[in-house]
Amino acid sequence: MDTDLLRIQDLSVRFFTYQGVVRALEGVWLSVRRGEILGLVGETGCGKSVLARSILRLIADPPGKISGGRILFKGRDLLALPMKEMRRIRGNDISMIFQEPMTSLNPVFTVGNQMEEVVRLHQKVSRKAARRICVEMLTQVRMPDAEAVLRKYPHELSGGMRQRVMIALELSCRPDLLIADEPTTALDVTVQAQVLHILSDLTRARETSVLFITHDLGVVAHLCDRVAVMYAGKIVETAPVEALFQSPRHPYTRGLLAAVPSLDEDREFLASIPGVVPGLIDPPGGCRFHPRCDGAGEPCRRMEPAGVEVGEDHWVFCHGIR
Amino acid sequence: MPSSTPRSGIDPMEWWRRFQEEHAWQLREFVFTLGLLRRNPSAVAGSCIIAAMVFLALAAPWIAPHDPIRISLSERLSSPSWHHLFGTDELGRDIFSRVLFGARISLRIGLLVVGIAGGLGTVLGAVAGYVGGKLDDAIMRCLDIVLSFPSLVLAMALAAALGPSLRNAIMAVAFVMIPKFARLVRGEALAVREKPFIAAAKVSGAGHGWIILHHVIPNCLSSVIVLGTLVVGETILIASSLSFIGLGAQPPTPEWGAMISVGRKFLMDQWWYATFPGCFILVTVIGFNIFGDALRDVLDPRIRR
Amino acid sequence: MRLLRYIAKRLLHLIPVLLGVTALVFVISHAIPGDPARMMAGQKASREAVENLRRSMGLDRPLHEQYLRYMWGLLHGDLGRSVRSQRPVAEDLKDFFPATLELTLASMSLCLVVGLPLGILSAVRRNRPVDHASRVFSVCGVSMPVFWLGLMLLLLFYRNLQWLPGSGRLDVGLDPPASVTGLYLVDALLEGNGPVFFNALSHIILPAFCLSYVYLAVITRIVRSSMIAVMEQDYVTTARANGLAEAVVILKHCLKNSLIPTVTIAGLSVGELLGGAILTETIFDWPGMGKYVVDSVNFLDFPAIMGFTLVVSLSYVFINLTVDVIYAFLNPQIRY
Numbered sequence: 001m002d003t004d005l006l007r008i009q010d011l012s013v014r015f016f017t018y019q020g021v022v023r024a025l026e027g028v029w030l031s032v033r034r035g036e037i038l039g040l041v042g043e044t045g046c047g048k049s050v051l052a053r054s055i056l057r058l059i060a061d062p063p064g065k066i067s068g069g070r071i072l073f074k075g076r077d078l079l080a081l082p083m084k085e086m087r088r089i090r091g092n093d094i095s096m097i098f099q100e101p102m103t104s105l106n107p108v109f110t111v112g113n114q115m116e117e118v119v120r121l122h123q124k125v126s127r128k129a130a131r132r133i134c135v136e137m138l139t140q141v142r143m144p145d146a147e148a149v150l151r152k153y154p155h156e157l158s159g160g161m162r163q164r165v166m167i168a169l170e171l172s173c174r175p176d177l178l179i180a181d182e183p184t185t186a187l188d189v190t191v192q193a194q195v196l197h198i199l200s201d202l203t204r205a206r207e208t209s210v211l212f213i214t215h216d217l218g219v220v221a222h223l224c225d226r227v228a229v230m231y232a233g234k235i236v237e238t239a240p241v242e243a244l245f246q247s248p249r250h251p252y253t254r255g256l257l258a259a260v261p262s263l264d265e266d267r268e269f270l271a272s273i274p275g276v277v278p279g280l281i282d283p284p285g286g287c288r289f290h291p292r293c294d295g296a297g298e299p300c301r302r303m304e305p306a307g308v309e310v311g312e313d314h315w316v317f318c319h320g321i322r
Numbered sequence: 323m324p325s326s327t328p329r330s331g332i333d334p335m336e337w338w339r340r341f342q343e344e345h346a347w348q349l350r351e352f353v354f355t356l357g358l359l360r361r362n363p364s365a366v367a368g369s370c371i372i373a374a375m376v377f378l379a380l381a382a383p384w385i386a387p388h389d390p391i392r393i394s395l396s397e398r399l400s401s402p403s404w405h406h407l408f409g410t411d412e413l414g415r416d417i418f419s420r421v422l423f424g425a426r427i428s429l430r431i432g433l434l435v436v437g438i439a440g441g442l443g444t445v446l447g448a449v450a451g452y453v454g455g456k457l458d459d460a461i462m463r464c465l466d467i468v469l470s471f472p473s474l475v476l477a478m479a480l481a482a483a484l485g486p487s488l489r490n491a492i493m494a495v496a497f498v499m500i501p502k503f504a505r506l507v508r509g510e511a512l513a514v515r516e517k518p519f520i521a522a523a524k525v526s527g528a529g530h531g532w533i534i535l536h537h538v539i540p541n542c543l544s545s546v547i548v549l550g551t552l553v554v555g556e557t558i559l560i561a562s563s564l565s566f567i568g569l570g571a572q573p574p575t576p577e578w579g580a581m582i583s584v585g586r587k588f589l590m591d592q593w594w595y596a597t598f599p600g601c602f603i604l605v606t607v608i609g610f611n612i613f614g615d616a617l618r619d620v621l622d623p624r625i626r627r
Numbered sequence: 628m629r630l631l632r633y634i635a636k637r638l639l640h641l642i643p644v645l646l647g648v649t650a651l652v653f654v655i656s657h658a659i660p661g662d663p664a665r666m667m668a669g670q671k672a673s674r675e676a677v678e679n680l681r682r683s684m685g686l687d688r689p690l691h692e693q694y695l696r697y698m699w700g701l702l703h704g705d706l707g708r709s710v711r712s713q714r715p716v717a718e719d720l721k722d723f724f725p726a727t728l729e730l731t732l733a734s735m736s737l738c739l740v741v742g743l744p745l746g747i748l749s750a751v752r753r754n755r756p757v758d759h760a761s762r763v764f765s766v767c768g769v770s771m772p773v774f775w776l777g778l779m780l781l782l783l784f785y786r787n788l789q790w791l792p793g794s795g796r797l798d799v800g801l802d803p804p805a806s807v808t809g810l811y812l813v814d815a816l817l818e819g820n821g822p823v824f825f826n827a828l829s830h831i832i833l834p835a836f837c838l839s840y841v842y843l844a845v846i847t848r849i850v851r852s853s854m855i856a857v858m859e860q861d862y863v864t865t866a867r868a869n870g871l872a873e874a875v876v877i878l879k880h881c882l883k884n885s886l887i888p889t890v891t892i893a894g895l896s897v898g899e900l901l902g903g904a905i906l907t908e909t910i911f912d913w914p915g916m917g918k919y920v921v922d923s924v925n926f927l928d929f930p931a932i933m934g935f936t937l938v939v940s941l942s943y944v945f946i947n948l949t950v951d952v953i954y955a956f957l958n959p960q961i962r963y
Contacts, residue, residue: 091869474902600775
């Protein structure tokens with residue numbers, strides 16, 4: 001059996017704005033394996049969320065457009081599916097949790113209404129059965145008094161509770177893949193840990209694959225099996241978690257890791273990467289990182305780097321690796 | 323926020339230079355706004371319509387082919403022709419000329435009402451918002467009462483009580499429009515009140531009146547202008563409606579609504595009589611409405627940057 | 628329970644508003660520069676008649692006493708006596724009220740049936756031809772002099788095409804249906820009287836369209852802009868990400884949210900409708916309160932004008948109360 005649940009091949013996404021064409025993703029290759037939690041890290045604006053939304057074809061068109069590539073899910077190209085088929089996959093085979101728990105539930109319908117709607121849509125069960133499933137799911141995300149929560153409106157719940165409702169909702173149809181787009185960024189630190197726990201326990205138990213998007217490397221180390229690092233619309237390095245943290249190879253990854261404050265080391269200053277994230281309207285040619293890279297040479301300016309396998313399952317896209 | 327001290331007896335060039343220096347930021351904003359407006363198609367269309375109407379109104383005495391109130395019974399109720407572009411009315415007066423002169427009246431009504439209501443409303447709103455407390459409550463409750471009437475109905479009642487005349491109609495409409503400005507300005511004044519430059523002005527010993535005049539009101543001005551533009555359109559509609567039911571301009575004044583009111587009696591056989599003045603009302607109001615909407619979009623800080 | 632508490636609260640808020648509205652009408656009718664007694668008696672009344680009226684109305688008394696007397700009268704349904712008909716104004720208005728109600732209700736239904744779908748369509752097909760057309764349609768609507776639109780409709784559909792009748796509620800010679808609600812359309816249906824129903828329907832089409840156009844434009848506009856705002860919200864993306872069909876996303880998740888601002892604006896704009904009724908009824912000879920008041924204006928029948936003003940404004944206040952309740956019903960986030 002194919003170990004890759006989802007395989008993204010050469011994906012490009014563009015946004016056509018008044019200022020010009022934004023090349024948000026350019027030739028992205030990435031795969032998510034069955035049962036693994038894959039972390040996707042990168043700075044704000046590097047295209048992580050665009051990548052997540054492209055998988056479910058949620059890019060608003062206009063202004064956005066998926067301009068090339070394939071997204072193979074269990075061998076089927078999602079980009080080629082008719083919309084009706086695509087809707088059967090959304091929320092059922094692949095589901096998604098968003099960053100803002102405060103706004104990702106509809107304020108004018110009760111939690112129960114919104115959960116049951118999705119359950120009944122994909123599972124074709126009676127209202128009563130749907131309700132049972134919802135209660136069951138809410139209990140699994142450790143929500144006390146699930147019946148009462150179903151009758152509540154989103155504004156009556158706290159941020160952490162809402163995010164747990166979202167997890168319950170998105171896992172209720174037993175999807176194969178869960179995309180979590182910075183699900184804890186907007187939460188308090190204590191609540192964050194709790195929500196992450198619930199998320200990892202549930203998905204591990206059900207062998208659900210997770211594409212976990214974050215800019216928090218601490219969370220990645222704690223939660224993920226494998227990591228992909230993204231920079232300016234491209235994947236620059238993918239590796240198993242230990243390999244990435246112990247021997248990062250791409251200069252950008254090294255910079256990112258150096259910028260994380262660590263308790264083990266006693267440093268005066270936090271390191272930071274010089275320069276700024278490039279605009280994606282007119283990105284630098286060649287390797288997109290070269291203007292900020294210490295070791296940039298002539299080929300970096302001219303050519304896009306090809307992938308090099310530097311260790312087991314550890315790929316780097318950099319001219320400096322030979 | 324630069325502060326300007328009022329001076330008298332200053333050389334205008336010198337004043338302009340100082341003004342430029344002190345208000346460099348506002349002037350840049352103004353030029354920037356103009357640039358945005360030029361690229362906004364509805365702003366361009368709206369301002370063209372307004373400019374055309376203003377031109378017709380100003381130039382009416384020179385471009386009108388006939389005297390708008392000269393009676394010529396031999397030509398009465400003649401249909402549109404090259405001689406009488408829009409035909410003539412029941413007294414043989416040239417409707418085209420009357421419509422041109424009507425533009426003067428309607429625009430004057432619009433400007434007067436916005437001037438009176440905008441002025442009073444801005445001051446009331448600024449005082450209410452800046453002072454706050456009981457005074458704010460009192461002012462706003464009074465204005466809310468005015469807003470609990472449909473505007474045309476209240477304007478009609480007031481105009482009827484004051485007696486049918488154009489002047490009274492203007493006062494009635496202005497009264498009805500005051501709360502619109504006051505509510506808008508109050509909202510903005512509440513926000514401005516918390517700004518650091520107000521505290522700075524207070525520390526440097528400025529009085530409340532001075533602060534309202536020099537800080538609160540200038541900061542609300544762009545929204546007042548947007549509302550003012552939209553209110554001109556609404557005013558022209560309400561004032562012509564009042565004239566139509568006999569409470570505004572009285573004959574033989576060539577006011578558009580009053581002309582339609584008389585023209586209605588001849589509708590079945592002389593279609594041109596009521597038709598043309600109405601076209602002018604419609605086009606003028608469209609001009610102010612689309613310009614006002616475009617102005618609001620352009621001045622909206624969320625869209626601006 | 629939540630709604631009941633809310634309604635009770637709104638009713639309490641209503642008291643000062645009602646006092647204010649009546650006070651303003653009182654001020655306009657009693658304290659205006661000029662001579663209220665002369666106005667009330669009519670221009671043609673003799674000097675003695677005016678003096679008698681002044682005394683009998685208590686206009687020689689101090690203002691606060693006059694106000695109490697006026698309020699006392701109002702509580703008993705006394706709106707004064709019409710100069711023109713020599714009947715109590717309240718009774719006159721009662722006769723003319725159903726026609727106005729029928730016209731306004733017909734216009735409002737037209738607005739909902741046309742305005743809501745048009746606004747939604749415009750938002751969904753943003754910046755496409757349908758959207759541009761509907762925006763032009765709305766700009767013309769909010770800029771349209773109602774009385775002129777009525778005349779143009781008469782020219783086209785009555786005079787030139789001769790498709791529809793141009794005045795009144797029924798053809799001359801047809802007897803109105805037995806009055807149950809006073810609304811001819813409803814009464815005719817209750818009576819099962821087909822010919823009268825269709826005749827009344829053909830009479831109401833032009834005035835209802837004329838009256839609704841401005842309001843329709845306002846509704847279309849606000850539905851469009853609030854739909855556009857809602858469609859950008861995260862929960863709409865969530866709904867799509869969960870595989871809901873586009874129709875469900877738009878008609879369930881977006882629509883209910885965008886109705887919240889729409890309802891508020893719709894309530895406030897009913898004022899346009901009530902004001903427009905004055906003009907529309909005059910143009911189409913519709914025997915309602917609006918035509919009654921314009922006839923009174925021409926006769927300078929002051930008590931009738933003031934009575935009309937009060938009744939219409941109070942209706943406006945109550946319509947907005949209803950709107951507040953609908954708002955609370957739609958919006959679970961409302962707090963007190």
